[in-house]
Amino acid sequence: MSANLHPATIAVRAGEDSQRPHDVLAVPLQFGIAHGYPDVDSWEQVARGDVPGPLYARNTAHPTALALEGKLAALEGAAAAVAFSSGMAAISGTLMALLRPGARVVAGKDTYGGTHYLMQHTLPQWGVHVSLCDTTDAAAFEAALAAGCDVLYLESPTNPMLKVQDILRLAAAAHACGAIVVIDNTFATPVNQQPLALGADLVLHSATKFLGGHADAMGGVVCGSTALTDTIRHYREIHGACLDPMSAFLLLRGVKTLALRMRQHNANAQTLAEWLQQHPAVARVNYPGLADHPQHDIAASQMSGFGGVLSFELKGGLAAVHHVLPRCRLLLRAATLGSVDTLLGVPSTTSHVECTPEERAALGIPGGLVRCSVGIEDSRDLIADLAQALA
Known part of the structure; x- marks a missing residue:
């Protein structure tokens, strides 16, 4: 599809064409967890990633989730996306895929409660150092980043105090010290805010919220470069927090009216x-x-x-x-x-x-x-x- 389309058009059309057999208007809901191949050679090519294609739902996702990933990547202006079973699965999976013992994270004090728990309890248990700054004090962030950082974690606007962070300024400071910039864009949605264009490397969503829009399906997504999302996809494959077909179908339908x-x-x-x-x-x-x-x-x-x-x-x-x-x-x-x-x-x-x-x-x-x-x-x-x- 053209890269010059507007968000409303992207929300309706992107990511679906390759998953709509016989030009059916709705991406089919497919419950099958595995796909067969006629011979070992073609099977191994997909298994190695040499040729794109479905394999096993936990590894490469099922066609319905692949369509959703394509649509959300297009909405965020990203090369790729990875769908998860919930927003917190996307957040925790992304952080755990990127971090190692001894790594440093800089974040604001006003992150969503589940994220705050990760920062305060889970990550330190795994030997990750977390510096929490006054959410709207850009100078404090810059000082913390200058001391060393592997991941800068942003959330804007924040939940529930609706504080706003200067994404452009903070992303520039993070990149100056070699950090990866991750942002939760759930409140804004890609219709209202495009963090990748402002310097972020990865954009997270609880798709359960505005993306789905009808409180009937749970899911999460992370969008970004192919290199970063491949790392995160592999983490999801091993740790198992994949999106189920029914939720993917409902979220895909919801995004059309985003x-x-x-x-x-x-x-x-x-x-x-x-x-x-x-x-x-x-x-x-x-x-x-x-x-x-x-x-x-x-x-x-x-x-x-x-x-x-x-x-x-x-x-x-x-x-x-x-x-x-x-x-x-x-x-x-x-x-x-x-x-x-x-x-x-x-x-x-x-x-x-x-x-x-x-x-x-x-x-x-x-x-x-x-x-x-x-x-x-x-x-x-x-x-x-x-x-x-x-x-």
């Missing part, structure tokens, strides 16, 4: 953030699309849309959260995001459920914080429901 959905997610989140900012019961709203967001200018320079997630802090703290959330009639309470439905969550049950209350406090996550993944409903109905709940 650009269309993100336009509505972006617009609704902006409208809701501006409304919440004026509400007397709300102490603070975190959304990079707001002019007074601390990193709004950076976000505007590297994002074409500000995403479908915001968070807000209620003045009454945790007691207010317990009072307000059950009173919402239209907005749902659930531990996920990126769905067509508007979802409310609190860090203790969603983004930072792995952390203790003390760890959440140390990370600057207030007790009265509510994360809102804004869906694609009519924003007037969303505001009306929040208004009656906050009244």
Whole structure:
């Protein structure tokens, strides 16, 4: 396909042609785990990687997942992609494939809770040194990088405080010391942000979220150069966190409407953030699309849309959260995001459920914080429901 296509077209068409026999309009859902070959020579050529082709679902993936990988690589402007069984499988698999005992990682303090757990507990157990910096302090990152680094791990915007990192600046500093730059692009999506064009080497997604978009399939993906993704694919092959065919099929179908959905997610989140900012019961709203967001200018320079997630802090703290959330009639309470439905969550049950209350406090996550993944409903109905709940 042409490299000059727009994201909406890429989301619909990329990655599928080679996996659509007889030009069927939908990539078939194939449950077969292995493919037969007529002779040993052709079989071995595929097994060695000399000739592309399916072999065994854990090794080379099944055709449905291959189509998904091709589509997501095209959306991120990457040479290749590797699909995993979940977003955390993609994150942990990528880090473990790249790192060795004695390696150094530099990351922000505000990463997603599961990632933060990896940084604080899992990686140190394997002899990896982790330096956590103030997420938005680029100078602190540059100092930590200058001391030596193998992997720079970014997340922008962050979950759930919606902090924004200067990808271009930090990637340049990382490359100056020979580090690989990995970024979680789940909140932004490739429609709103293209990290590889800003200097990142690998882009991660929890495909469970906006890419799938319907809260009915779990998966993860990492996109980047062929050399890096081959290393990560081999790790997935040995450790087994491959994507199942049904989830691949549902995610593939969901991605087709990604650009269309993100336009509505972006617009609704902006409208809701501006409304919440004026509400007397709300102490603070975190959304990079707001002019007074601390990193709004950076976000505007590297994002074409500000995403479908915001968070807000209620003045009454945790007691207010317990009072307000059950009173919402239209907005749902659930531990996920990126769905067509508007979802409310609190860090203790969603983004930072792995952390203790003390760890959440140390990370600057207030007790009265509510994360809102804004869906694609009519924003007037969303505001009306929040208004009656906050009244």
